[in-house]
Amino acid sequence: MSDPRKPIAGRKPADRRVRVDRPHSPYFRYTGPGQLVAKAAAHEPKSALGRAWARFRKIAIGRPLASEEEIGERLSKKKALAIFSSDAISSSAYATEEILRVLVLAGAGVALSLSLEVAAAISVLLAVVALSYRQVCRAYPSGGGAYSVSRANLGALASLVAAAALLIDYVMTVAVSTASAVAQAYSVVPSLYDARIVIAVVAITLITTANLRGLRESGNIFAIPTYLFIFLALAMVAIGSVNVITGQAVPIEQADAVETGTETLGLFLLLKAFASGSVALTGTEAIANGVPAFQPPESKNAADTLIAMAILLGVLFVGITFVSDGYGIVPTVDGGQTVVALVASTVFGAGSPLFYLFQAATALILFLAANTSFNAFPRLAALLAIDGYMPRQFAFRGDRLAFSYGIVLLAGIAALLLVAFGGDTHALIPLYSVGVFVCFTLSQIGMVKHWSRVRDAGWWWRAALNGFGAVLTAIVLVVVASVKFLDGAYLVVILIPLLVGMMLFIKRQYDASRRELRVKPGLVFKAPQREERAVVPIPGVNRAVIQAVNVARSIAEDVRAVFITEIPEDGAAVRAQWERQVPGVPLVVVESPYRALTGPLQAYLDVLDSNWPKDKPEPITFVVLPEYVARRWWERILYNQSVKRLRSALLGRPHTVVVNVPYRREDPSLSDRTPSAPDEPKPT
Amino acid sequence: MPQEPNQPFKRAVVALSGHPNGQRLVKLVAELAKVHKAELVGVHVVEVDWSMPLDMDVAGRSDEIQQVLDLAEGTAEAAGVTLESVLLQARDVGAALVDEALERDADLLVVGLAYRTKFGGDFAIGRTIPYVLKNAPCAVWVVREPIQEETS
Numbered sequence A: 001m002s003d004p005r006k007p008i009a010g011r012k013p014a015d016r017r018v019r020v021d022r023p024h025s026p027y028f029r030y031t032g033p034g035q036l037v038a039k040a041a042a043h044e045p046k047s048a049l050g051r052a053w054a055r056f057r058k059i060a061i062g063r064p065l066a067s068e069e070e071i072g073e074r075l076s077k078k079k080a081l082a083i084f085s086s087d088a089i090s091s092s093a094y095a096t097e098e099i100l101r102v103l104v105l106a107g108a109g110v111a112l113s114l115s116l117e118v119a120a121a122i123s124v125l126l127a128v129v130a131l132s133y134r135q136v137c138r139a140y141p142s143g144g145g146a147y148s149v150s151r152a153n154l155g156a157l158a159s160l161v162a163a164a165a166l167l168i169d170y171v172m173t174v175a176v177s178t179a180s181a182v183a184q185a186y187s188v189v190p191s192l193y194d195a196r197i198v199i200a201v202v203a204i205t206l207i208t209t210a211n212l213r214g215l216r217e218s219g220n221i222f223a224i225p226t227y228l229f230i231f232l233a234l235a236m237v238a239i240g241s242v243n244v245i246t247g248q249a250v251p252i253e254q255a256d257a258v259e260t261g262t263e264t265l266g267l268f269l270l271l272k273a274f275a276s277g278s279v280a281l282t283g284t285e286a287i288a289n290g291v292p293a294f295q296p297p298e299s300k301n302a303a304d305t306l307i308a309m310a311i312l313l314g315v316l317f318v319g320i321t322f323v324s325d326g327y328g329i330v331p332t333v334d335g336g337q338t339v340v341a342l343v344a345s346t347v348f349g350a351g352s353p354l355f356y357l358f359q360a361a362t363a364l365i366l367f368l369a370a371n372t373s374f375n376a377f378p379r380l381a382a383l384l385a386i387d388g389y390m391p392r393q394f395a396f397r398g399d400r401l402a403f404s405y406g407i408v409l410l411a412g413i414a415a416l417l418l419v420a421f422g423g424d425t426h427a428l429i430p431l432y433s434v435g436v437f438v439c440f441t442l443s444q445i446g447m448v449k450h451w452s453r454v455r456d457a458g459w460w461w462r463a464a465l466n467g468f469g470a471v472l473t474a475i476v477l478v479v480v481a482s483v484k485f486l487d488g489a490y491l492v493v494i495l496i497p498l499l500v501g502m503m504l505f506i507k508r509q510y511d512a513s514r515r516e517l518r519v520k521p522g523l524v525f526k527a528p529q530r531e532e533r534a535v536v537p538i539p540g541v542n543r544a545v546i547q548a549v550n551v552a553r554s555i556a557e558d559v560r561a562v563f564i565t566e567i568p569e570d571g572a573a574v575r576a577q578w579e580r581q582v583p584g585v586p587l588v589v590v591e592s593p594y595r596a597l598t599g600p601l602q603a604y605l606d607v608l609d610s611n612w613p614k615d616k617p618e619p620i621t622f623v624v625l626p627e628y629v630a631r632r633w634w635e636r637i638l639y640n641q642s643v644k645r646l647r648s649a650l651l652g653r654p655h656t657v658v659v660n661v662p663y664r665r666e667d668p669s670l671s672d673r674t675p676s677a678p679d680e681p682k683p684t
Numbered sequence B: 001m002p003q004e005p006n007q008p009f010k011r012a013v014v015a016l017s018g019h020p021n022g023q024r025l026v027k028l029v030a031e032l033a034k035v036h037k038a039e040l041v042g043v044h045v046v047e048v049d050w051s052m053p054l055d056m057d058v059a060g061r062s063d064e065i066q067q068v069l070d071l072a073e074g075t076a077e078a079a080g081v082t083l084e085s086v087l088l089q090a091r092d093v094g095a096a097l098v099d100e101a102l103e104r105d106a107d108l109l110v111v112g113l114a115y116r117t118k119f120g121g122d123f124a125i126g127r128t129i130p131y132v133l134k135n136a137p138c139a140v141w142v143v144r145e146p147i148q149e150e151t152s
Helices: A048-061 A076-091 A095-106 A106-140 A146-152 A156-188 A192-212 A222-246 A265-282 A297-327 A339-348 A353-386 A404-420 A425-454 A459-483 A485-517 A543-555 A568-581 A597-612 A631-636 A641-650 B021-036 B064-078 B093-103 B127-133
Strands: A017-020 A026-033 A035-037 A533-539 A559-567 A589-591 A620-629 A657-666 B011-015 B039-047 B083-090 B108-113 B139-142
Touching: A017 A459, A017 A620, A026 A459, A026 B064, A026 B093, A035 B011, A048 A156, A076 A095, A076 A156, A076 A222, A076 A265, A076 A297, A076 A353, A095 A265, A095 A297, A095 A339, A095 A425, A095 B011, A106 A265, A106 A297, A106 A425, A106 A459, A146 A156, A146 A353, A156 A192, A156 A339, A156 A353, A156 A404, A156 A425, A156 A485, A192 A353, A192 A404, A192 B021, A222 A297, A222 A353, A222 A620, A265 A425, A265 A459, A297 A339, A339 A353, A425 A459, A459 A485, A533 A543, A533 A568, A543 A559, A543 A620, A543 A657, A559 A568, A568 A589, A597 A620, A620 A641, A620 B127, A641 A657, B011 B021, B021 B039, B021 B064, B021 B108, B021 B139, B039 B093, B064 B083, B064 B108, B083 B093, B093 B108, B093 B127, B108 B127, B127 B139
Parallel strands: A533 A559, A533 A620, A559 A589, A620 A657, B011 B039, B011 B108, B039 B083, B108 B139
Antiparallel strands: A017 B083, A026 A035
16 A cells, blocks of 8 residues: 555646545545544444345345435325225225124024125225224324324323234234235145145245335335236126126035034124124225325325225125125135135136136235235334334334334234234134224324314314214224124233333333433533542453553553452462562452352442542542453353453442453454563463 | 547546535536546645645544545435545645646546636636646536625
8 A cells, every 4th residue: 555645746846746545435424524424334344244244134135225215205096095005905805704704603594694784884884984084184194193193182191002002903914914815825725724824924024024125115016916906806796796686696515614503693793793894994094194105185185095995995895795695605614715715716717817816916915915014013113112112223224224123023923923823814803903993993082182173164074073983983992892802802902001001111211211311401511520440350360451451551540450269379379470560550369258259349349439538529430341352253152251240240330430441362462572471371 | 448439528537626616516527427427536635835744634634624525425426426535735736636637547627616706806717727727638627606696
């Protein structure tokens, strides 16, 4: 390397110039006096292991993105319908089956005669919820999730209940949608049934990886499967309905149908069927949450899209139920075809290309529905972290601008649920709806309060509509929670208060630490006038110790070494060597007959404190710990265990600062060639 | 690097004076460099008085001086071009710019010109630009900032 300060000759003798080195340039960029912005190279790891890990991450999730590389794309209504509606519309793939699975307990005939009425009742509920959320789109153009609406109108506790319910809802969306998508796959290839959990976990892993890479939902890749499903499902409903109405539909023979007629029909069974089918409403709130993503006028476009989505969902849900009734389709035993697959194979023809295409589209839209939660959950967790209700890590964005902690947590819990419930959609459903209806209810109550506070033109009928929605969803919430309580809803009923308690606890901890760390604005801080002393606990005399003592000497004038040993003879030997080789630094040998290390050192420090003159301010005690840095990661377990124990023991000690002095084997300053250290022992 | 037909330049040295107009200049050249896949070198010269040694640490420790080059780097990067930044100490800015352009085999030297008038009268061009125009062997572009309307 050439000398950076060596003058370079110009064309004339007087035109010399000096090139000035800019060592910060590869790592930082100045944006103002004393203000730097780190470049990508600044966070590249220095160790071989770190570099290998970074290479792996780059392959797995892509190169790190700078914050300004985030792309914000506004969505047209057509694109937004595809992107925000996959969760809601995809629920039509399993909602009918959930109704039938309950009603068949009272007999196949009863199931077929009443399922349409139950589906119609749920569609009325859907209409009310959609109209209520339409109001949310208009009132909260910045995004009206249940958490935001509750926080703005109902206070912290209600917003936390909404947040807890939403978090559960998002986890359940991933678990249920993935399980249902896999069910569509084994409806076509029955041999996949045994591998359903593995397939589901692999699918979640792939979606997680894609999201950690910073997958955006704005691409056409998301619109195609949604529209394909909508088109094929509408065609299936239309063809099937014509067949049923014209009397061409002949009830199919099912060899693997579930056992029917084990219970008598009563109000409880009807309510349970209603509660099970109400999973069709999950995902209805997604558009209200995402109003800012729409092209202007955002609120109007979002409200229109919401209504279009509700109509599509209603038509598909009622349509699939009507056709399945017409063909006398009842659910199959575990591992058999899903109801929607049976409808498709009956209408399109078993083994026809359209049947396979429909099944593929259904599985894809269900995976997309799972993916929507991978956007929503981490964002909500980040919002909660910013508000102090969740650990701050959830607000950090990873290399690819994704909220990595939230994504990984969501994937982990959803995968665990899938494993725990055997990848069975029907086993998971009872946990699903409770959280959704808690959100609906709180959101609608919040909106009533919003309208009564704002009181703009037509506020009373807007408040009445949201009020009606709130009452209706509250009733459904009670029904869902009570009729499915023993089937698993109790878990959610327990989990919501637990999550709220956890969030309040975290908030209290953060508030307490903030209060403790707060600096009064009026105070001006001057340099401290306190004395300093340094204590160096030593395991013997070696290069790491010498280096630590030298650091201690640069910190304070009062330096002493402490050697704690259980063998008195060792103490004498170390003292002899110490006094010969490290003159000027007193050594205290502490014999420890109970073989303890941290206790005697802490006690010694306490004694030092108590000997300090009472009229002088407490000194700052620097405990300087020599630490040997192993070259390889696997060697590290062999060293510094005592140092770690001492550091942990001293961390909370008042007026004490723990200083780690790492000694690297290749450190030339203390090599054998150094005249001041001719015959030191090898590092321990 | 062979020069393509219609390529206005293949390697340009951009003089960075620290004047606010400099960012506009860098953006302009960077956009052209991107289209024609040309290289950019941003040079900031700190003039050292004859009373001080030339190799004295004048520029290295100044945040403001580093910022001139870093801002240019950032502006070029935003336009999708990498700008190599060079910090020089010299007795004369014009000579250092011409010598650096020569050493780097640049075929274009771009200098910005602030609109100033001498004591409120004649337009002042300073001494660096006439020197560069007279001595640079490559093409020289002088980009003058727009005249600010006086507000009285």
